[in-house]
Amino acid sequence: MSEFILELRGISKSFPGVKALDDVSLKLRPGTVHALMGENGAGKSTLMKCLFGVYNMDKGEVVYNGEAVKIANPFDALRRGIAMVHQELQPILERSIAENIFCGRYPAILPGIVNHAKMNSDTKEVLERVGLAHDPECKLSQLSVSQMQLVEIAKAISVGAKIVIMDEPTSSLTMGEVEKLFSIIRKLRSEGVAIIYISHKMDEILRISDEVSIMRDGRHIGTHPAEELTTDMIITKMVGRQMANLYPKKSNVPGDIVLEVTNYTSINPRSFRNVSFALRRGEILGVSGLVGAQRTELMEGIFGLRGTLSGTITYQGRTFKCSRPKDAISHQLALLTEDRRQTGIFGVLSVADNVAVASLNQYKMFMGLMLDFKRINELVHSNIQKLSIKTPSPQTLIQSLSGGNQQKVIVSRWLANDPDVFIMDEPTRGIDVGAKYEIYTIIADLAASGKSIIMISSEMQELIGMADRIMVMCDGRVTGFVEGSDMNEEKIMELATRFESGMGGLDAKAE
Amino acid sequence: MPKQNESSKDAVLNFLMNNAVIILLVAASIAVGIMRPTFFSVYNAKNLISNTAVRFIIALGVSGCLISKGTDLSAGRAVGLAACLAATFLQRADYTGKVYPNIGDINIAVVLLGIIVVITIFGVFNGIIIAYLKVPPFITTLGTQTIIYGICLVFTGAQPIGGLRADYTDIASGSIFGVTYLPYLGLIAAICGFIMWFTYNKTSHGKYMYAIGGNESAAEVSGINTKATKIIIYATAGLLYGIAGFLLGAKAGGTSVNAGFGYELEAIAGCTIGGVSTNGGVGRISGILVGVLVFELLKIAMVFMGVEPSYTYIVQGLVIVTAVAIDMRKYAAKK
Numbered sequence: 001m002s003e004f005i006l007e008l009r010g011i012s013k014s015f016p017g018v019k020a021l022d023d024v025s026l027k028l029r030p031g032t033v034h035a036l037m038g039e040n041g042a043g044k045s046t047l048m049k050c051l052f053g054v055y056n057m058d059k060g061e062v063v064y065n066g067e068a069v070k071i072a073n074p075f076d077a078l079r080r081g082i083a084m085v086h087q088e089l090q091p092i093l094e095r096s097i098a099e100n101i102f103c104g105r106y107p108a109i110l111p112g113i114v115n116h117a118k119m120n121s122d123t124k125e126v127l128e129r130v131g132l133a134h135d136p137e138c139k140l141s142q143l144s145v146s147q148m149q150l151v152e153i154a155k156a157i158s159v160g161a162k163i164v165i166m167d168e169p170t171s172s173l174t175m176g177e178v179e180k181l182f183s184i185i186r187k188l189r190s191e192g193v194a195i196i197y198i199s200h201k202m203d204e205i206l207r208i209s210d211e212v213s214i215m216r217d218g219r220h221i222g223t224h225p226a227e228e229l230t231t232d233m234i235i236t237k238m239v240g241r242q243m244a245n246l247y248p249k250k251s252n253v254p255g256d257i258v259l260e261v262t263n264y265t266s267i268n269p270r271s272f273r274n275v276s277f278a279l280r281r282g283e284i285l286g287v288s289g290l291v292g293a294q295r296t297e298l299m300e301g302i303f304g305l306r307g308t309l310s311g312t313i314t315y316q317g318r319t320f321k322c323s324r325p326k327d328a329i330s331h332q333l334a335l336l337t338e339d340r341r342q343t344g345i346f347g348v349l350s351v352a353d354n355v356a357v358a359s360l361n362q363y364k365m366f367m368g369l370m371l372d373f374k375r376i377n378e379l380v381h382s383n384i385q386k387l388s389i390k391t392p393s394p395q396t397l398i399q400s401l402s403g404g405n406q407q408k409v410i411v412s413r414w415l416a417n418d419p420d421v422f423i424m425d426e427p428t429r430g431i432d433v434g435a436k437y438e439i440y441t442i443i444a445d446l447a448a449s450g451k452s453i454i455m456i457s458s459e460m461q462e463l464i465g466m467a468d469r470i471m472v473m474c475d476g477r478v479t480g481f482v483e484g485s486d487m488n489e490e491k492i493m494e495l496a497t498r499f500e501s502g503m504g505g506l507d508a509k510a511e
Numbered sequence: 512m513p514k515q516n517e518s519s520k521d522a523v524l525n526f527l528m529n530n531a532v533i534i535l536l537v538a539a540s541i542a543v544g545i546m547r548p549t550f551f552s553v554y555n556a557k558n559l560i561s562n563t564a565v566r567f568i569i570a571l572g573v574s575g576c577l578i579s580k581g582t583d584l585s586a587g588r589a590v591g592l593a594a595c596l597a598a599t600f601l602q603r604a605d606y607t608g609k610v611y612p613n614i615g616d617i618n619i620a621v622v623l624l625g626i627i628v629v630i631t632i633f634g635v636f637n638g639i640i641i642a643y644l645k646v647p648p649f650i651t652t653l654g655t656q657t658i659i660y661g662i663c664l665v666f667t668g669a670q671p672i673g674g675l676r677a678d679y680t681d682i683a684s685g686s687i688f689g690v691t692y693l694p695y696l697g698l699i700a701a702i703c704g705f706i707m708w709f710t711y712n713k714t715s716h717g718k719y720m721y722a723i724g725g726n727e728s729a730a731e732v733s734g735i736n737t738k739a740t741k742i743i744i745y746a747t748a749g750l751l752y753g754i755a756g757f758l759l760g761a762k763a764g765g766t767s768v769n770a771g772f773g774y775e776l777e778a779i780a781g782c783t784i785g786g787v788s789t790n791g792g793v794g795r796i797s798g799i800l801v802g803v804l805v806f807e808l809l810k811i812a813m814v815f816m817g818v819e820p821s822y823t824y825i826v827q828g829l830v831i832v833t834a835v836a837i838d839m840r841k842y843a844a845k846k
Contacts, residue, residue, distance in 0.1 A: 324731075325731060329734040335732060343732050344729055346726045346729055346792065347726065348790075348792040348793050349722065353722070357718060363715075371713055371714060
């Protein structure tokens with residue numbers, strides 16, 4: 001048998017407009033913890049999904065136990081002894097722990113008849129191994145998120161996995177729970193299981209892992225023994241690249257304060273808390289943070305889409321309570337949401353309807369009885385021209401447009417309301433490179449015309465290229481602001497990973 | 512020029528696909544007309560228009576619910592209650608079986624208005640439950656359906672109501688200038704159709720309705736008052752059921768608690784055949800008219816062909832499934 005249990009050789013994977021993985025190779029030794037690191041979008045999750053059979057790779061081969069294999073789907077991967085604990089859990093909430101663990105491979109008395117006794121006793125056994133004392137028949141909905149995570153791990157153990165992939169397993173765990181997880185990992189390792197551990201948390205990585213592989217822009221940068229690395233070295237390797245001239249020239253000059261958010265705290269104790277910041281006229285404020293930093297949640301809270309426990313918003317000196325989007329809109333706020341398909345476009349409606357839908361109140365005539373379509377059409381045409389939206393006609397359904405053009409339609413929807421403050425959550429996600437530049441230009445032009453922009457992005461390069469100032473969040477808190485020469489990836493990464501030590505308080509709240 | 516040929520062939524095929532329901536409808540009518548010449552008589556035209564008129568008004572009400580990704584199962588029972596209310600208050604003074612012998616002749620417009628108010632209240636009730644308590648429309652209106660039926664039973668004592676006033680039944684039997692193929696019912700349905708077309712296409716409420724059906728979360732982010740819009744949709748539906756029930760009573764010349772039974776399903780079927788998507792956000796008034804017409808034409812055609820009534824249900828069911836399957840293909844081809 002070779003020294004490696006798993007070898008990934010030359011794996012490439014493209015999505016429309018993006019090369020997600022470019023000739024990536026990785027070698028995994030049995031009985032080790034192998035950390036996989038990189039920025040958001042570096043390709044870690046994509047690589048793991050290729051290995052786990054969720055995606056089909058374009059090129060490359062997987063050698064498992066010295067033998068080239070083709071993993072067709074997640075079920076195939078499980079059967080071969082490769083298990084994955086996903087970052088976003090996919091539990092069946094209304095079924096028991098046992099059924100979740102044995103879903104798709106129930107032990108049977110006769111074909112088609114489930115052996116519940118065996119399923120429950122087997123479940124009890126694996127639950128003990130991960131330190132959960134729950135009844136196997138307990139419904140998953142009664143568990144906390146971290147307990148569900150342990151159930152996922154129990155599931156991986158129960159298939160007798162030789163390789164366990166853990167994608168940010170600690171993102172929803174408290175410090176105490178992390179310790180428990182680490183002891184489980186060490187136990188698995190001593191039993192010869194290889195673990196691929198994806199995380200952003202440097203200290204965790206350096207504590208638990210034996211080897212560290214670093215990825216950047218879909219490429220494998222290097223693999224090193226963990227004891228040879230320091231946090232600084234990892235960060236440099238993760239971000240080290242040249243800034244190209246990818247961004248338009250900015251001519252905006254930040255002026256007086258337009259919007260002030262003070263002590264904003266979510267009703268969810270694990271979400272954003274005590275957030276305060278000020279936004280100037282004509283300023284582009286970047287918001288950075290890792291997955292789970294609660295940036296989107298904060299912006300949705302400000303826009304009235306999520307409940308808040310405390311905090312105030314002040315727009316041009318007037319403080320107001322924002323409990324629904326209408327309140328925000330009437331105070332000249334606009335929100336470009338993160339998930340275009342879920343909360344942005346009206347897929348079955350035309351481009352024209354998508355542009356006009358949020359500003360119809362301005363186009364009523366005959367005592368509000370009917371809409372003035374002449375003026376609406378003028379609005380639609382001028383917006384299509386102004387933002388150079390490429391559409392065959394205003395009557396084309398928006399779902400047939402490219403992502404970039406859909407995004408421009410939504411931007412123009414808000415422009416029709418003439419907002420002062422534009423919150424843009426991942427405005428360039430899922431958009432190809434050329435269209436990205438167009439969106440950047442729109443953002444720069446808006447700022448130059450005196451609009452204020454809050455721009456969330458997971459691509460640090462983009463924020464550094466566009467923002468006047470960057471607010472960095474970590475785990476629901478603002479951990480700092482950077483501007484000028486401080487606006488570099490090392491500094492941002494350091495703030496974005498500044499997790500609260502001594503999570504005792506949180507532990508108590510969760511219980 | 513093989514390419515051009517191909518594209519023109521595609522265009523023809525597309526045209527056939529997009530209008531399959533109408534084409535089949537016309538073809539079937541011609542076939543029945545050839546075999547049974549009286550099918551094209553003036554009397555039959557009036558019959559078809561009158562039948563279609565009432566069903567069309569109900570379908571208009573249901574369509575708003577469907578387009579906003581809801582449904583309304585209470586439509587049929589609401590129509591039935593409206594018909595019973597109308598008949599009760601519009602009986603002849605000299606009729607021996609009068610429900611309320613002591614009340615005199617009430618102005619017919621007052622009765623209509625009263626019915627509209629009552630049935631609209633049930634629509635508002637549906638809307639409030641759906642918008643504020645977030646009960647799924649299917650369940651909400653299932654409940655309302657049963658409630659309305661119960662009220663109707665209590666109100667009528669399960670007795671049939673007859674002896675209607677001539678000025679009331681004339682609404683259903685009369686025609687404009689006495690021209691047989693221009694029945695009042697057709698005119699009323701046309702007016703309702705026009706007002707709803709205007710509402711759906713020319714007002715902000717209409718735009719909001721399509722937006723909610725297309726993507727409710729996006730509608731909320733855009734600042735649309737989704738709750739108010741939904742309540743207006745269900746209230747409007749109630750208003751239309753009130754009118755339809757009033758007309759149904761006049762047309763039948765007498766009613767019972769069974770009036771309107773199952774009409775909601777026919778209305779949903781008609782809308783769907785006419786291209787209203789049950790996934791929300793899609794649907795046109797012209798399509799709804801075609802959908803309802805298909806159904807009524809089918810029924811009359813089967814009568815003319817001498818098909819035994821029991822068999823007509825089997826055919827109707829098959830038509831619903833086939834028509835919608837053809838419609839789905841239309842969208843599937845575009846993906």
